[in-house]
Amino acid sequence: MATAEKAKQKSDVTLHYLRPGKKFPSVWCPGCGNGVVMGSLIRAIDNLGLSKDEVVLVSGIGCSSRLPVYLDFNSLHTTHGRALPFATGAKFAQPHMKVIVITGDGDALAIGGNHFIHACRRNIDITAILINNHIYGMTGGQGSPTTPGGTFSTTTPYGNVEKHFDPCSLAAAAGATFVARSTVYHEPQLQKLIGQAISHRGFSLVEAISNCHTYFGRLNRKGDAVAMFDAFKERAVPVGKASKMTEEELEDKIVTGVIHNVEKTEFCDEYQKVVDAHMGEK
Amino acid sequence: MAAKLLDKVEIPKDRYEMRLSGSGGQGMILAAVIMSEAIGGADERNVVQSQSYGPEARGGASKADVVVSENEIYYPKAMNLDLLLAMTQESLDSYYPNLKEGGTLIIDTTLVTDVPTDNYFGLPFTQLAREKVGIIMVANVIALAAIAELTGVVTREALTKAVLGRAPRGTEDKNRKALEIGFEEAAKIKK
């Protein structure tokens, strides 16, 4: 019965973190991966034993950015692309708080691209969870910076001629110190990675590959939520295995796991040293 | 009455307006700052110091104004100069027309050769700095000392305190020397 007890406890833990007074179900389409990521986030926070008061959830604009309002934390739903600078202010003002940014591929990488690389560069202790569904959902299916070449969206009706960003490579190159990727199908792994990212001191990114079957799926004949979940299962390659594969073999694969993990001095810590050295000077 | 308003108006006499001018790098803005602090440290007179700002502050002609008054200073810029310090020919040419009738003109005779009036004080500030102190950077301090001596706008003591307050560590002696030279040389030519 011990296992069942545990299962019971885990299965309803999410309910204890929902914001009182906020109406459910969520605004998202049936089967949207955003809800799965929300569950992973809750379970990761619960496992870490963080108090609700010490968590700040910050988001920008887009489907994924609606996530924080549902949860019983300090939540800041901001403007398009700007979640990271808002989060930077919140974190820098109260460095003991756990600041987590929920963002999407358009929010973080298009309009917020500059903020994204600079948050990485500073290595400020913020965890960014980038829900990547390869398309703009809220505005109705336009191409995003992660829309793969050749695929269709309402603004790439003849196939996308642009190249796409790899958020993980971008973050690592820009200076983020913990970078990981998983998919909404691989929920246990996603939850574990989010937990690791929150525990990591420095800027951490978890890219959660998610499904927008409503737009990306429909426009590219990828099927419904279930079909897209199945595709994530098929395409996922653990990072260890991927390191032994060729570029061609890795085409169309999703490399999952901890992509990049290094130790570097953290922004707020370094600034505190400046304060300690100059406090009281006239 | 109205038609004659402009003819009758006078620039307020409670203002003393100085312009320190030269080329970028001669320390005119710093000199104006020091002069302002010297005046401020001495008594309750008000001071507004302003300068040309922007690309021109990084080379080329440079000017810094100091307006002094015992009353509230409304207009922050110079209107009619009581004193013009010109460290270069170019700055003299540019700003001489702003000097009011009977205003004090002080020039660096090292670099200024063509003066449109006989009524001026001339000292070779740059040459004095080079030959007597060993660094031309203190030419502005020598000039400040000369202004103090020639106009009495600020006392020797107040100026010395202000200069030393701004002098980078290790340059106090050279600045003190520069002040002495300025006071002495100006005393010689004082009318």
Added chain:
Amino acid sequence: MPARERKLLQGNQACVHGAIYAGMRFFAGYPITPSTEVAEMSARLLPRIGGRFIQMEDEIGSIAAVVGASISGLKSMTATSGPGYSLMLENIGYAYMTETPCVIVNVQRGGPSTGLPTKVSQSDTMQARYGPHGDYCAIAVAPSTVADTVTETIRAFNLAERFRTPVTVLLDEVIAHSRELIYLPEEGELEIYNRVKPTASPEEFEAFALTPNGVSPMPSYGEGYRYNVTGLTHDTHGFTTNRVDEIPVKLEKLRHKIADYTDEIEKIRVEHMDDAEVAIIAYGSAARAALQATDIARKVGAKVGAVQLYSIWPFPDAKLKELCGRCKKVIVAELNMGQLITEIERIMPDKQITTLQRYDGEILTPLQVVKKIEEVL
């Protein structure tokens, strides 16, 4: 009483001293002429008092960080100039909607666009009122001397905290870069206002509750009140709403919490207005030319008075109208092509209003103002 020492400070530097006096502990900014010294001074002074300075990647990020820090509990400020202010409008709008206290210093320079980086202007007067889209009520204060810059920056913080709103300090290049000898206020000399904190329990707490004066108590993150902040139109709990009965409630709150208390905001300086036939209305560095010209013209018998506005927004309609009641003619002196004058014309349709504009990057001179007085007399 021991003699206090005066300090020779630029307007930009004085602004930081005022901000710190008012309790600023967070500054985020991006370098831009002619405001940069505000950032530089903040970077130098804030660590000494345990405060925080961050140079962000751009102005959008700067105001975002300021809002984030304010909601986290620190009094926060940013400083910029025209082009940067344009970039900040998005999140200044966010601060209006989320009712987040913060101070934005706009050291005005010539525009539009990159314009005149090193030249003075007052052409952001209207932008400070109508910059961000949507309906809201703006507060903008306007110093004209270095000493004013200290007191007006303090006032800006007090107003921001009192009204839970962003407040703009409209500086200009002349004040920002001029140095003047000033006394800094001593501890306890000036009143400092801090935001009202909630007294209700977290369970009973209503984040954007309707209160008699329209200002909801504001907790900081981490104090046990886990509430939602959003730029979307929201109900009194902070949840997004599309309801026709709730939308006007929010918008009216944003307006009335300020518009109904303008007497707490308005500040006007008046010189020689008792028997004036002509009034010169100006703010910022233009007001200094106006005051000087008034002084000069009075000495030759012209019945002229000066009215200097220290708060531009909300526009002091009633007070200004009353002040100018006696005089038939009004001169509006400003460093733009006519922004303040539209407000004056709106409130005094019965008066003969003349505009005195300068927009060549230089400050108006007292003689230009005297000449205009002569024209209208």
Added chain:
Amino acid sequence: MTDADTTGKPGPQSKYDYSKGPAPLEINMTWCKACNICIALCPKQVLEPDRNGKPVQARPENCTQCTLCWIHCPDFAITSNYK
């Protein structure tokens, strides 16, 4: 229409032995959006769609508490019910 349609609980035709306790899963039919993920991911075909596409526990006796259904439910509509 059986009560399974609205409650997500096993219907009367189910072979589930209630003497062993309540059904393995509790399904919040108000929050469920009928996305079909739980039904598709269940390796033991415990769930079947009702006429609205929402899951009912057709074969509750097969449930192994593998967690796949509820960890993937985007709407927190499924909780495990073992006591």
